[in-house]
Amino acid sequence: MISNSQNRIVSYLRIFWKNDQPYGQIFDQETDRVTSVDLITHSLTYQVISPIKRICVNYDSKSENRTLDSCEKLVIKGRKCGACNRRDNIYAAQFHNVHTREPEITSAEILKRMERPNILYIAGFFDGSIKVGTSASVRVQTRLLEQGAIYANLVAETPDGISVRILEDLITEKLGIGQAISTRKKIDGLLNPLKLDALREIVNAASIEVERCISSAKSEESTKIDCNWENEHAYEGCWANIKKYPNSLSAGSHDVKVASVIGKVAALDHSSGMTLVADLDEILGLAVELGEFGGDQLSVQEKLF
Numbered sequence: 001m002i003s004n005s006q007n008r009i010v011s012y013l014r015i016f017w018k019n020d021q022p023y024g025q026i027f028d029q030e031t032d033r034v035t036s037v038d039l040i041t042h043s044l045t046y047q048v049i050s051p052i053k054r055i056c057v058n059y060d061s062k063s064e065n066r067t068l069d070s071c072e073k074l075v076i077k078g079r080k081c082g083a084c085n086r087r088d089n090i091y092a093a094q095f096h097n098v099h100t101r102e103p104e105i106t107s108a109e110i111l112k113r114m115e116r117p118n119i120l121y122i123a124g125f126f127d128g129s130i131k132v133g134t135s136a137s138v139r140v141q142t143r144l145l146e147q148g149a150i151y152a153n154l155v156a157e158t159p160d161g162i163s164v165r166i167l168e169d170l171i172t173e174k175l176g177i178g179q180a181i182s183t184r185k186k187i188d189g190l191l192n193p194l195k196l197d198a199l200r201e202i203v204n205a206a207s208i209e210v211e212r213c214i215s216s217a218k219s220e221e222s223t224k225i226d227c228n229w230e231n232e233h234a235y236e237g238c239w240a241n242i243k244k245y246p247n248s249l250s251a252g253s254h255d256v257k258v259a260s261v262i263g264k265v266a267a268l269d270h271s272s273g274m275t276l277v278a279d280l281d282e283i284l285g286l287a288v289e290l291g292e293f294g295g296d297q298l299s300v301q302e303k304l305f
C-alpha cells in the first residue's frame with residue numbers, strides 16, 4: 001500500500017437528503033472542518049488507511065456550543081464516540097418508546113418534538129417487502145428517501161407523534177407488517193427488482209388492510225389521507241443492469257464514481273464500464289486517504305438468474 005503524505009485524509013460522516021438530492025458530510029483531518037458534497041458524480045477514489053482509524057459520525061466542527069457538545073471525535077469501537085453513544089442510546093430509547101411510557105420520564109425535548117403532525121405510511125422495496133413507518137408530516141418525503149423506499153402510500157395523519165406510534169404498533173401487531181427492512185433485502189431488490197406495477201399492487205393492497213385496521217380501531221386521533229409517493233431515483237438508467245460491488249468499501253482501495261443513491265445504497269460507475277451497487281454505510285466514519293489509487297481488482301459475478 002503506497003501512501004502519499006500530501007494526500008488529504010478524510011472521513012465520510014453521514015449521508016443526508018436536501019431537496020430530494022443526496023449529499024455527503026465529510027470531515028477533513030487537516031483542517032478539522034466538516035463540509036458537504038453533492039454525492040451525484042462524486043468520485044470515491046480512496047484507500048482505507050491502516051491501522052484503521054474512525055471519527056465519530058456525530059462529529060460536527062461547526063457546533064456552536066462546544067461546551068455542551070461532548071463529542072469526543074475519536075472512536076474506539078463502532079461508529080460513535082463513547083459520549084455520543086451514551087447520549088444517543090438514551091434519546092433513541094425515549095424516542096421510540098415515547099408512546100408506551102409515562103410522560104414524566106420522557107425528556108421535555110422529546111415531548112416537544114412529539115407535538116407536531118405525523119404521517120403513517122406503508123413503504124415498499126424492490127424485493128417486494130413492505131414496512132409500516134411514521135414521520136413528522138413536514139419531512140415525510142425526506143424520511144422515505146433516507147430509507148431507500150421505492151414506492152409508498154401515505155395512509156393516515158395524526159396531530160402528534162404519540163398517537164401515530166400507537167397506530168404503527170397496532171398495524172404491526174394486527175397485520176404482521178414490520179417496522180424495518182434490512183439493507184441486504186434492499187440491495188437484493190435493487191439487483192433483482194420487481195416490476196414497479198407489481199410493487200405498487202403489493203403496497204396498495206397492504207394499505208387497504210391498514211386503513212381497515214385503523215378505522216376498526218376507531219382512532220379519533222387520525223385522519224385518513226390517500227396519497228402515494230415514488231422514489232424518482234429508482235427510475236435512473238444506471239440501476240437497470242447493475243451488479244453487486246464485490247469488495248467492501250471499508251477495506252482496500254477504490255476508484256468509482258457515484259451515479260445514483262437510493263437510501264444509503266449507491267450505484268457506482270467503474271472504469272470498466274460496469275455499474276455496481278454498494279452500501280455507502282460501510283465507509284461512514286472510516287479515515288480514508290483520497291488520491292489516485294486505481295482501486296483494487298474486482299471480480300464481479302454475473303447474476304445467477
Ligand SMILES: [Zn+2]
Nearest residue numbers: 056071081084
Ligand atoms: Zn461523538
